[in-house]
Amino acid sequence: MKLTGAQIVWECLQREGVEVVFGYPGGASLPIYDALHDYNIHHVLVRHEQGAAHMADGYARASGKVGVALATSGPGATNLVTGIATAMMDSVPVVFITAQVHSKLIGYDAFQEVDVTGITLPITKHNYLVTDVKDIAHTLREAFYIARTGRPGPVLVDITKDAQQNSIEYDPDSEPIHLRGYRPTALPVEDDIQKAVTMIHSAKRPVILAGHGVLQSGAMKEVLEFAERTQTPVAMTLLGISGFPASHPLNLGMMGMHGEAWVNHAIQDADLLLAFGMRFDDRVTGDVRRYATHARKIHIDIDPAEINKNVRVDLALVGDLSQTLEQILKHVKPGRHDEWLASINEMKGSSSVRDIQNLPDNGHLYAAHVINDLWNITKGNAVIVTDVGQNQMWTAQYYRQDNPSQFITSGGLGTMGFGLPAGIGAKFGQPDKEVWVICGDGGFQMTQAELATAAQEGIKVNIAILNNGYLGMVRQWQEFFYDRRYSATPMKSPDFIKIADAHGLTGMRVTTRADVETAIQTARETEGTVVIDFRVEKEDSVYPMVPTGSELKEMIRRPLPAAVAVNEAVKVEA
Amino acid sequence: MNHTIVALVDDVPGVLNRVASLFRRRSFNIESLAVGHTENPGVSRMTIVVDSDDTSILRLISYLYKLVNVIQVEDLTTKPCVTRDLALIKVKADTENRAQITQIVDVFRARIVDISNSSFIVEITGDEEKIEGFIEVLRPIGIIEMVRTGRVVLARGAAPLYASEKIIDTEKLATAAG
Ligand SMILES: Cc1ncc(C[n+]2csc(CCOP(=O)(O)OP(=O)(O)O)c2C)c(N)n1
Numbered sequence: 001m002k003l004t005g006a007q008i009v010w011e012c013l014q015r016e017g018v019e020v021v022f023g024y025p026g027g028a029s030l031p032i033y034d035a036l037h038d039y040n041i042h043h044v045l046v047r048h049e050q051g052a053a054h055m056a057d058g059y060a061r062a063s064g065k066v067g068v069a070l071a072t073s074g075p076g077a078t079n080l081v082t083g084i085a086t087a088m089m090d091s092v093p094v095v096f097i098t099a100q101v102h103s104k105l106i107g108y109d110a111f112q113e114v115d116v117t118g119i120t121l122p123i124t125k126h127n128y129l130v131t132d133v134k135d136i137a138h139t140l141r142e143a144f145y146i147a148r149t150g151r152p153g154p155v156l157v158d159i160t161k162d163a164q165q166n167s168i169e170y171d172p173d174s175e176p177i178h179l180r181g182y183r184p185t186a187l188p189v190e191d192d193i194q195k196a197v198t199m200i201h202s203a204k205r206p207v208i209l210a211g212h213g214v215l216q217s218g219a220m221k222e223v224l225e226f227a228e229r230t231q232t233p234v235a236m237t238l239l240g241i242s243g244f245p246a247s248h249p250l251n252l253g254m255m256g257m258h259g260e261a262w263v264n265h266a267i268q269d270a271d272l273l274l275a276f277g278m279r280f281d282d283r284v285t286g287d288v289r290r291y292a293t294h295a296r297k298i299h300i301d302i303d304p305a306e307i308n309k310n311v312r313v314d315l316a317l318v319g320d321l322s323q324t325l326e327q328i329l330k331h332v333k334p335g336r337h338d339e340w341l342a343s344i345n346e347m348k349g350s351s352s353v354r355d356i357q358n359l360p361d362n363g364h365l366y367a368a369h370v371i372n373d374l375w376n377i378t379k380g381n382a383v384i385v386t387d388v389g390q391n392q393m394w395t396a397q398y399y400r401q402d403n404p405s406q407f408i409t410s411g412g413l414g415t416m417g418f419g420l421p422a423g424i425g426a427k428f429g430q431p432d433k434e435v436w437v438i439c440g441d442g443g444f445q446m447t448q449a450e451l452a453t454a455a456q457e458g459i460k461v462n463i464a465i466l467n468n469g470y471l472g473m474v475r476q477w478q479e480f481f482y483d484r485r486y487s488a489t490p491m492k493s494p495d496f497i498k499i500a501d502a503h504g505l506t507g508m509r510v511t512t513r514a515d516v517e518t519a520i521q522t523a524r525e526t527e528g529t530v531v532i533d534f535r536v537e538k539e540d541s542v543y544p545m546v547p548t549g550s551e552l553k554e555m556i557r558r559p560l561p562a563a564v565a566v567n568e569a570v571k572v573e574a
Numbered sequence: 575m576n577h578t579i580v581a582l583v584d585d586v587p588g589v590l591n592r593v594a595s596l597f598r599r600r601s602f603n604i605e606s607l608a609v610g611h612t613e614n615p616g617v618s619r620m621t622i623v624v625d626s627d628d629t630s631i632l633r634l635i636s637y638l639y640k641l642v643n644v645i646q647v648e649d650l651t652t653k654p655c656v657t658r659d660l661a662l663i664k665v666k667a668d669t670e671n672r673a674q675i676t677q678i679v680d681v682f683r684a685r686i687v688d689i690s691n692s693s694f695i696v697e698i699t700g701d702e703e704k705i706e707g708f709i710e711v712l713r714p715i716g717i718i719e720m721v722r723t724g725r726v727v728l729a730r731g732a733a734p735l736y737a738s739e740k741i742i743d744t745e746k747l748a749t750a751a752g
Contacts, residue, residue: 117588118591121588121591121592121595122595122599125640125642126641126642129587129588146642179642180584180645181583181584181639181641181642181643181644181645181646182642303636303640304636304639305633305636305637305639305640307636308629308632308633309633
């Protein structure tokens with residue numbers, strides 16, 4: 001069958017099982033868009049290519065499949081960059097297809113020519129420039145394979161206009177994937193498994209550190225089994241959230257900079273840390289030199305480059321997490337750590353939901369209340385997609401997620417503007433689920449244009465803007481570390497109800513706690529995308545907070561209300 | 575410490591850029607880099623000299639393996655190897671010092687490969703020490719221009735690098751961990 005390069009692109013996507021593509025057309029991608037007419041793949045027209053990148057990313061995280069974003073050459077391609085870097089930092093499998101100018105014009109600064117493979121070299125797992133129609137099929141096949149195997153990540157394929165236009169005889173099975181240098185899988189040797197088992201058996205105060213790898217490897221069952229059999233408590237990284245049920249008695253919650261006190265204390269006091277698919281990011285370790293100094297450390301990760309990168313470990317098991325845990329589970333005996341768990345629980349008891357209870361009762365609306373109520377009303381069952389900043393941390397703290405892949409956030413890059421487009425992508429990834437986007441007034445405005453995409457697609461995502469009139473997280477740092485000298489953080493926003501209205505969508509405003517539930521319920525029952533403008537306390541901060549460079553136990557706590565302060569202080573010190 | 579890393583890579587456009595970019599991004603300083611074809615079609619060999627401690631080198635090697643086009647990486651620093659560098663040196667050569675230069679060239683087993691009215695081009699191969707010694711001796715005579723290939727190495731014995739199927743030495747990583 002003779003096909004054009006453009007047709008081959010869609011043939012390949014179809015073969016990979018792609019159902020939806022997020023993109024934006026342009027001169028160099030005209031052939032691809034023309035060929036789309038003949039294929040049954042849904043194309044979501046975004047309002048900015050960054051939106052396409054985040055949508056493909058959110059789709060991938062929610063569905064576990066490879067996301068696909070499509071952009072034209074030059075500015076279309078450069079607009080993807082933030083989204084590509086976001087996917088790279090969080091190891092999300094996305095294939096980015098960009099159109100390139102005619103191969104004869106490459107290198108001549110042609111109209112809308114940009115060296116996108118050069119630009120994205122450090123922010124892709126791999127990338128390709130395809131100048132010949134005969135290379136399209138096997139390159140795309142490799143791209144999908146590389147994106148989803150091993151430690152997943154974004155792969156970009158840049159295809160020149162002439163390669164799209166030219167025709168060849170298309171044979172889908174012509175060339176098998178042959179990547180000599182790419183070996184995505186590894187398994188630890190039995191010897192090391194045994195060493196791990198010995199360390200596990202002798203531990204008195206073990207803690208599991210569950211990262212994004214738990215979800216990506218699909219190791220939820222094994223982690224649960226391991227935790228229960230060995231009675232080991234589980235702390236989660238931001239991206240590890242939802243990898244272990246929040247309601248489980250062994251769940252500790254999130255660790256690190258905004259982790260709860262008992263979690264960080266447990267880590268610092270542990271004698272064995274079991275790092276499952278996480279990378280000891282500086283946001284979770286605090287000062288590395290003073291990080292868990294009493295603990296021996298076992299690190300299981302699929303990426304050998306993560307071993308000893310940030311924290312030196314005592315035993316490294318390089319391999320797929322679920323397979324490795326399966327090996328370990330063959331030998332691990334049931335264990336008990338009653339004393340250890342009791343001591344953590346005591347700490348938990350003394351500070352559990354302490355922060356939310358300590359919110360002054362001044363009739364104001366607090367973000368923590370909004371998230372807590374949302375969690376209650378949705379029974380912890382919604383797909384939650386956050387933006388970046390305080391809203392993200394409050395959501396991580398107060399929306400206790402029980403279901404895997406239902407907490408989606410930009411962790412590694414911390415990309416503001418991620419929330420709304422990623423939420424739209426997540427809705428395409430889990431269409432039967434209720435999706436909530438939680439964002440700040442700042443981050444929402446970064447990619448607000450994608451409201452029009454949601455409207456055009458007629459999909460339903462609920463958007464909760466935690467509107468505090470500030471770039472809240474930066475304001476918080478200015479409050480704590482710069483003497484409240486607020487610089488470029490107060491922000492005046494448009495009327496979000498009118499914005500929603502202008503898109504033919506429903507907008508609501510909530511200013512008191514009493515109205516939170518009704519608004520959330522109304523939003524759930526309303527057809528189409530809904531925007532709720534929650535006017536929350538302006539100068540509230542995320543607690544606890546471990547300042548950068550501090551040890552994990554050195555945290556800033558929420559100031560206690562005067563009445564209980566004396567009583568509580570005694571308890572906490574003790 | 576100076577490490578000699580050998581990387582076998584796919585002979586495709588942009589691969590040098592990928593490798594060099596990785597060194598830059600992860601803050602490793604390249605002292606010298608030599609690239610060329612190998613006995614295997616489609617495979618290039620890079621010899622990279624980098625100044626770094628042993629643990630960082632293990633990390634560097636695992637970063638290199640993250641590149642899809644990197645087939646195999648080996649740290650040959652402590653292995654028995656034949657190590658060579660080649661230099662072409664253009665020196666001032668007038669009637670008075672021609673004999674002297676010829677003598678030095680003989681002592682170092684170098685070769686004169688071009689002669690003009692006022693200059694020689696001398697070719698020398700050997701390990702870096704020998705070449706540096708040679709340069710020091712020529713310097714007072716007047717070096718006009720010089721070029722060096724950078725270090726290339728081949729491990730001694732019959733086995734080629736490529737034969738080793740063991741790719742990522744996870745055991746070594748684990749030992750370094752323990
Ligand atoms: C693209 C981008 N620019 C800047 C930042 C730095 N930054 C991190 S949090 C934050 C404030 C976010 O404010 P807002 O969206 O209102 O959310 P809030 O923290 O108030 O919940 C900023 C500016 C970032 N993370 N991403």
